[in-house]
Amino acid sequence: MVGIWGTESSLFLYILVFSTFFVFALPMFLVPLRWAAVLGWEIPAQGNLSIYYGRCLASVMSVLCYMGFVAAGNREVQPFYFNILLGCFGLMVIVHAYGGIRRIQPLSETIETGFWLILFFCGLFFYPI
Template structure:
């Protein structure tokens, strides 16, 4: 299973980078509270910390986007980028499972368990040779 579609690893990165940049990275980085409302989060009265953490998260997502874009366009750091994506998949599944078990997140976040599990599976299937 590992690398079954590895010859298409660079194209996979470009597709994932474009999609996640538009759906997650830029919205969270530029307007974290607007993004949070759209995903069903309750917004506290004091929003400074939420905005700060949202922008920080968005910045880190953009770093991963840059890694994917570079590896997808040039092949540089291809193996490392897939290692990072695998870690993102594993850790984000853990984060969302914990939130679901604790009952502290909207259903949209619980559904992301499936999304991140799927991303992890696709990362493994497209793993470069």
């Protein structure tokens, strides 16, 4: 199961980092509150902290996307990068499932739990062997 599509790991990374950067990281960096509203979050009257954390998260995502682009072109570093991805995806499953169980997030975020689980398994399937 692990690495069954490992020969296509570079293609997986290129698609993943391109889509993640343009669909998640860049919008979250440029317009974090609008991004949150689209997902159904209630926007606080004082939004400075939300803007700050949104941009911090988007900055980390942008760096991870850049490093994923580098890893896509270098099979020697891909296992290291895939381990980071699997850790991120696994923790995102836990965070989103917890928020859904506690009912402290919009429905879109709870549904997103499945998205992160799919990405986790894709990370396993495309793991470079």
